[in-house]
Amino acid sequence: MRSFNDVRNLLADTLSLGERGLAMGPETPLLGSLPELDSMAVVQLIAALEEYYDFRVDDDEISADAFATLGSLVDFVDGKLMR
Amino acid sequence: MSGSPVAAQPFFLEARVERRFCLYHAPAPGRPCRGALVYVHPFAEEMNKSRRMAALAARRLAGEGVAVLQVDLHGCGDSSGDFAEARWETWLEDIALARDWLERRAGVRAGLWGLRLGALLALDFARLDGKRLERLVLWQPVTGGEAFLTQFLRLRLARDMVGAGSGAESGAGKGTTALRQSLLGGETLEIAGYELAPELAAAIDGCDAASLVPAGIPVDWFEVVPEAGRPMPPGRRRVADGWLERDADLRVHLVTGLPFWGTQEIAECAELVEATVSVCKEEGEGASIAD
Numbered sequence: 001m002r003s004f005n006d007v008r009n010l011l012a013d014t015l016s017l018g019e020r021g022l023a024m025g026p027e028t029p030l031l032g033s034l035p036e037l038d039s040m041a042v043v044q045l046i047a048a049l050e051e052y053y054d055f056r057v058d059d060d061e062i063s064a065d066a067f068a069t070l071g072s073l074v075d076f077v078d079g080k081l082m083r
Numbered sequence: 084m085s086g087s088p089v090a091a092q093p094f095f096l097e098a099r100v101e102r103r104f105c106l107y108h109a110p111a112p113g114r115p116c117r118g119a120l121v122y123v124h125p126f127a128e129e130m131n132k133s134r135r136m137a138a139l140a141a142r143r144l145a146g147e148g149v150a151v152l153q154v155d156l157h158g159c160g161d162s163s164g165d166f167a168e169a170r171w172e173t174w175l176e177d178i179a180l181a182r183d184w185l186e187r188r189a190g191v192r193a194g195l196w197g198l199r200l201g202a203l204l205a206l207d208f209a210r211l212d213g214k215r216l217e218r219l220v221l222w223q224p225v226t227g228g229e230a231f232l233t234q235f236l237r238l239r240l241a242r243d244m245v246g247a248g249s250g251a252e253s254g255a256g257k258g259t260t261a262l263r264q265s266l267l268g269g270e271t272l273e274i275a276g277y278e279l280a281p282e283l284a285a286a287i288d289g290c291d292a293a294s295l296v297p298a299g300i301p302v303d304w305f306e307v308v309p310e311a312g313r314p315m316p317p318g319r320r321r322v323a324d325g326w327l328e329r330d331a332d333l334r335v336h337l338v339t340g341l342p343f344w345g346t347q348e349i350a351e352c353a354e355l356v357e358a359t360v361s362v363c364k365e366e367g368e369g370a371s372i373a374d
Contacts, residue, residue: 013309039241044345047234054318056230059258 001026003077008070010052014045026071031064042067055080089145091138096154096180101163103177106153107188108145118363119150119193120220121181123201123208127166127235127277129344130159133198136343140356149363150189151196154181167271167278171204171286178208182216194218194300196359199344200225200287206295219302220359223344226322228290236262238275296326302333303362305355311339336362 004026012021015036030037037045046057057080066076089109095102110116122137124130141151155162156177158169178195185193194217197205202224209216225231236259265272266281273279304323306315314320315337326333340352 009309009313040238043234043237043241046237050230050234051318052316054316054321056233059260 001071001074001078003081004070004074006052007049007074007077010048011045011070011073014048015041024070026069026074028070030069030073031067037067049077053077053081091141091145091153096184098157098163098173098177098180100173101157103157103163103180104155104161105181105184106141107185108141108151108153110148110150110189111146114148116150116189116191117148118217119152119185119189119191120144120196120218120363121178121185121193122151122153123178123195123197123205124153124156124159125199125201125344126231128275129199132346132349133344135349136351136356137198139351140359143356143360144363147360147364150185150191150193152181152185152188152193154178165278167280169280169283171207171283171290174204175208175211178204179212182214192217194220196220196222197224198222200228200231203228203231203290203292203295206292206297207290209297209300210295216300219297219300220363221302221304222355222359223307223342224292224304226292226319228287232284232287233259235274235279236272239272292322293325296329296331297333298331300332302326302331303359304333304335305358306335306337307340307342307352307355308337309339309341334362 008021008024011024011030012018015021015034017036031042042062046062049055050057061076066072089111092107092109094105094107096105122141124137125133137153141153144151154177156169157173158164158166182193182195192215195205195208197203197220199222202221203226205219205221206224209219239262240258262272263284266279266284269281271278271280272284306319308315315323315335323333323335336358338352338354338358340354341350343350343352
């Protein structure tokens with residue numbers, strides 16, 4: 001969970017979650033549970049991650065699994081950073 | 084004390100092809116004109132979302148003696164042409180036209196003030212410019228045209244973005260790669276209500292801030308971060324550092340606020356306006372065009 005804080009902040013900023021964002025943990029479900037995370041928000045969130053980390057997310061890396069929980073999203077980012 | 088605001092003057096500039104809608108914010112009367120800026124607006128929907136911020140800043144700047152000319156680029160806003168006809172090269176011509184008009188009107192050398200892709204366009208203009216810009220004011224510059232285009236193309240895919248399961252079938256043939264192939268094949272694509280021509284897409288794809296080091300021009304880069312104390316994103320910091328390594332006359336200013344060019348509700352960032360005004364007030368009288 002190396003990038004946990006940064007990813008959580010990016011998620012909270014992109015979706016304007018405020019305090020709720022700070023309360024999120026690795027198990028917090030995202031896609032399908034967070035009403036703010038609609039398709040547009042997914043696009044914006046990916047853009048925010050790309051901007052912040054200066055990496056590229058390829059089409060085939062974007063899956064429901066990556067966005068299932070905050071933890072899975074952090075794992076996804078950590079994975080890309082290790083390459 | 085700032086002068087009382089003068090109403091902005093709308094007019095049309097005759098371009099090589101058709102006309103461009105402009106809004107001139109004259110510097111407050113009874114005080115020396117301390118500078119002039121052509122505002123280069125951002126791309127597509129960002130232009131609309133940031134209208135309020137641009138207007139606020141333009142009025143504040145004019146009140147402090149800086150003449151500001153807003154120009155709607157070809158195919159954008161109230162200018163002639165459809166968005167499908169918009170070309171990067173024409174946009175560069177539009178900036179030259181606006182700059183020349185502003186310098187004649189204000190009597191001082193002008194700089195460019197660009198937001199997001201407008202800032203990248205301003206950097207490209209600076210690279211090609213035969214005269215010398217007084218300064219560059221960059222609001223949250225897009226640093227990579229390719230990444231920017233990918234994010235724009237994704238708007239069309241948003242619905243299909245996150246397929247069920249591990250994504251094996253979800254993006255097949257519909258991803259940004261496929262859209263880029265279509266563009267390469269000469270197809271104009273409709274993205275979120277905007278007709279994107281292949282030529283414009285290619286020009287955006289080919290623009291990269293790291294290779295557009297502004298030479299011999301004072302540059303003020305304003306970066307909006309969500310909370311005080313947050314750093315500039317590392318990738319963006321790298322671009323700024325790269326410029327500094329190549330002796331750019333660059334200052335980076337961090338301000339706190341929302342990314343108003345992209346927010347669903349129209350947002351303002353007062354700190355950005357004030358920081359910009361402060362910076363533009365620093366110099367004394369603007370350099371006359373005879374200098």
